[in-house]
Amino acid sequence: MLEDQRSIVQAEEGRRFTRVDVFWKATVFSEGDGYTGMVCNVSAGGVLMMLQEVYCLETVVMLRTARLGDLTGTISWRSPESVGIRFDLAPEKIVEALPDLLPPLPPPIEES
DSSP states (O other): OOHHHHHHHHHHHTOSSOOEEEEEEEEEEETTEEEEEEEEEEOSSEEEEEOSOGGGOOSEEEEEETTTEEEEEEEEEEETTEEEEEESSOHHHHHHHOTTTSOOOOOOOOOO
8 A cells, every 4th residue: 555545544544643554473462471463454553463362361461573572552442353452652663663664653733
């Protein structure tokens, strides 16, 4: 998907950050136990991860991927086979770690 198309998808979905489809093997750790799955998309704010053991996870987790290393986060939603993990790290730091993948963040909106 081209950068212009990502912006359109982001705007149409009303999302704060552009999501990019990926296919990364990942492990999520919760209460010391690790569960392996796949990251399906990533944004400056978090990831969508597919895995079977979604109901074994506590709210606070640590995600391990080859591209991002270890990042702490919070489960923001869950379905029977996937979870949304919101990163604790600032979005700017995620964009810095994935400059070839994620577009620059838009400037902050000033309130009048």
